[in-house]
Amino acid sequence: MMVDKRKKPLSLSGEFRWIDRIRNTIGGTPEGGIGIGDDAAVIPEGLLWTTDAMVEGVHFLSSWPMDGVGYKSLASSASDIVAMGGKPLYALLTVGLPLSFSDVMYEAFLAGFEKAMGDFGIVLLGGDTVRSGTLFFSLTVLGRPFEKPVLRSGAQVGDSIYVTGTLGESALGLEVLLGKEIHGEKKEEWARRHLYPPCRVSLMQVLVSSYHLTAAIDCSDGFVADLDHIADESGVGYEVHIERMPVPERERGNSPFELPWSYALGGGEDYEIIFTSPEKIPPVVAGVSVTCVGKIVERERQLFWYGERVERENIRRGYTHF
Numbered sequence: 099m100m101v102d103k104r105k106k107p108l109s110l111s112g113e114f115r116w117i118d119r120i121r122n123t124i125g126g127t128p129e130g131g132i133g134i135g136d137d138a139a140v141i142p143e144g145l146l147w148t149t150d151a152m153v154e155g156v157h158f159l160s161s162w163p164m165d166g167v168g169y170k171s172l173a174s175s176a177s178d179i180v181a182m183g184g185k186p187l188y189a190l191l192t193v194g195l196p197l198s199f200s201d202v203m204y205e206a207f208l209a210g211f212e213k214a215m216g217d218f219g220i221v222l223l224g225g226d227t228v229r230s231g232t233l234f235f236s237l238t239v240l241g242r243p244f245e246k247p248v249l250r251s252g253a254q255v256g257d258s259i260y261v262t263g264t265l266g267e268s269a270l271g272l273e274v275l276l277g278k279e280i281h282g283e284k285k286e287e288w289a290r291r292h293l294y295p296p297c298r299v300s301l302m303q304v305l306v307s308s309y310h311l312t313a314a315i316d317c318s319d320g321f322v323a324d325l326d327h328i329a330d331e332s333g334v335g336y337e338v339h340i341e342r343m344p345v346p347e348r349e350r351g352n353s354p355f356e357l358p359w360s361y362a363l364g365g366g367e368d369y370e371i372i373f374t375s376p377e378k379i380p381p382v383v384a385g386v387s388v389t390c391v392g393k394i395v396e397r398e399r400q401l402f403w404y405g406e407r408v409e410r411e412n413i414r415r416g417y418t419h420f
């Protein structure tokens with residue numbers, strides 16, 4: 099069964115309850131480091147460390163182009179290092195192999211993986227290979243902060259909220275890959291965007307060396323859910339102006355409950371960076387657009403559509419509708 103992630107409510111899901119439970123019981127915080135709760139752990143030696151898995155039937159289907167699955171497995175894992183203000187350096191790859199996984203598919207996966215290694219400057223140093231009923235890939239990535247690590251917990255009242263690139267194409271691409279009825283001229287481009295996500299290494303290097311970033315996260319669960327993680331960890335609220343969001347084909351949707359806005363807010367897997375800063379950041383940095391979509395406030399979490407307050411609950415209903 100393909101899990102439709104867009105059906106996940108914006109409230110705390112079971113997944114996050116378990117993570118909280120682990121964090122509050124057996125999770126550790128080393129002196130001079132940071133444990134569970136951010137995109138990657140910070141170890142006292144000053145390095146960033148993260149792991150992620152992609153499971154057939156949950157994150158991808160074996161009928162999809164395997165080179166894309168290979169590319170995405172590394173890009174999406176390395177993105178957590180970038181979200182901490184770091185450069186991904188080394189990877190370990192564990193592959194769970196069912197008997198049905200052919201040599202041709204494996205070759206394609208490795209070709210995509212190698213492309214991502216080249217694009218982001220990552221070296222593969224090891225891994226594990228196991229028999230498994232379900233095809234899966236698990237990635238561990240080690241990196242180094244460009245400056246100081248940028249945490250989810252540093253957002254301050256008055257900071258602007260920025261997002262890099264565009265949001266929503268990955269969720270549109272998922273629909274295309276699942277063969278759903280979807281209108282638009284850029285279907286191929288969207289599917290490609292789902293399988294070849296960005297990993298904003300060079301952009302983050304410029305951002306952290308030129309500006310003061312108070313908090314950052316990569317957009318994997320969906321813009322609102324990920325901004326909620328920043329708000330949770332920083333103990334703040336936010337005001338977001340939906341019409342300012344960088345979506346593809348702006349002219350199409352007339353309400354925040356319609357495409358493409360609904361997918362930009364709730365779609366996920368864009369792997370763009372959401373960050374906060376007290377500074378005015380230029381609209382293009384290192385060749386990538388950077389859009390200010392709102393600001394950090396004391397407590398409430400509010401979404402606006404041309405000045406009108408939008409209920410978060412309606413947004414959720416809006417996007418589960420598709």
Ligand code: ADP
Pocket residue numbers: 117120133134135136137138139150178318319
């Ligand atoms: P991301 O989407 O950035 O990969 P996740 O939502 O997967 O982040 O995880 C949030 C935090 O919870 C991270 O710090 C991660 O290391 C931690 N985490 C997730 N699952 C587990 C687990 N099973 N045991 C320990 N820590 C976990």
Ligand code: MG
Pocket residue numbers: 137177178181315316317318
């Ligand atoms: Mg992340």
